[in-house]
């Protein structure tokens with residue numbers, strides 16, 4: 001039996017955390033393949049090594065001095081090495097990194113060094129084989145993850161290893177350059193490794209005891225989720241529940257490998273099981289709530305819009321032509337609203353508006369910014385009447401003005417648009433009505 005274990009930055013932020021991690025791995029000899037992230041925050045005010053590397057590289061790229069910043073990063077690793085009592089020096093590694101920064105080896109190369117160096121330390125401490133992810137994780141020349149090549153090379157390579165450490169977050173492109181996944185992407189590496197070795201389980205160790213019904217930074221001590229389906233999880237992580245990267249389920253999903261979210265600081269707890277499907281009912285009507293701030297709505301009105309075939313396509317074409325993806329498109333008889341990410345949209349706003357006028361000839365276009373989207377997700381909602389009603393009465397009681405509602409036909413989720421400033425109050429109101437009143 002093989003278990004793949006991924007440890008997030010919060011689990012590897014200091015020597016003390018490394019010791020806990022080693023204890024967890026050594027407690028079960030089926031924990032054979034280890035995916036470390038870069039050191040994360042040691043306290044709320046601390047900076048993640050990945051962010052330090054981005055900052056350092058930005059300086060190097062602009063021909064500004066970055067030696068001091070790099071020294072700060074080296075000091076973080078040295079502190080871990082010293083704390084673990086290891087006979088290991090990363091001097092040569094840092095020399096190479098400084099040289100490559102000078103040669104402008106790329107932002108992705110810079111960020112990836114956080115995981116690479118942590119992997120070297122982890123392998124030395126555990127006495128496992130170190131495998132550079134650049135040798136087993138591949139992207140094509142356009143930077144798209146190459147699943148087929150990765151799966152083949154990775155499974156052949158890991159077949160030969162009993163115990164190995166593979167750093168998370170990055171791989172290589174055909175020209176040998178380093179490419180990373182998006183932020184939080186070590187979760188994806190863990191999932192890819194789990195698939196390649198046909199693991200029995202993919203354990204994802206973090207600093208919370210599993211997936212919680214709501215973000216603990218908004219709801220103090222939220223109830224934990226015992227079991228959640230891949231689909232529910234995808235909705236929640238896409239909508240901002242950062243505990244697992246939204247793309248991390250794809251590799252394991254195809255193999256039916258469950259993901260178990262666990263807490264490095266409370267390993268005795270079972271955490272959350274993420275599975276393909278389950279006959280287990282969730283504790284409450286809803287499984288979870290998540291959300292994100294920073295959206296804009298573009299409201300388009302045109303009399304008799306309903307009778308005009310192709311109107312929606314023309315409007316969306318205007319967004320596509322500017323390279324802007326849309327999140328939701330609720331519509332009425334003579335209105336259509338397109339929700340987009342504010343930061344993506346801001347610079348191109350007027351270009352898109354004029355394109356909509358040119359392509360679709362609407363009567364009016366009205367833009368509203370600083371909106372948040374909240375997803376209420378649950379496999380139990382389909383069979384329960386009145387869920388939407390309960391949400392709206394809770395929001396009305398909390399004085400939250402609902403800007404938009406969108407329910408997918410799967411009835412797995414309801415998306416609600418509110419003002420950014422109402423975001424936390426809205427999440428609290430929904431949590432209270434579905435969870436607190438039932439406890």
Ligand SMILES: Nc1ncnc2c1ncn2[C@@H]1O[C@H](COP(=O)(O)OP(=O)(O)O)[C@@H](O)[C@H]1O
Nearest residue numbers: 008009010206207208211212214215241242243
């Ligand atoms: N629904 C949720 N359940 C659990 N944690 C959540 C949720 N939503 C947001 N989080 C946040 O996700 C954090 C864990 O993810 P992350 O910071 O990426 O950890 P790691 O460094 O271990 O990869 C938690 O500390 C918590 O603040």
Ligand SMILES: N[C@@H](CC(=O)OP(=O)(O)O)C(=O)O
Nearest residue numbers: 008009037050183184185186
């Ligand atoms: N270190 C990378 C990748 C990652 O997955 O980190 P973490 O496991 O700490 O979320 C980041 O900060 O984005």
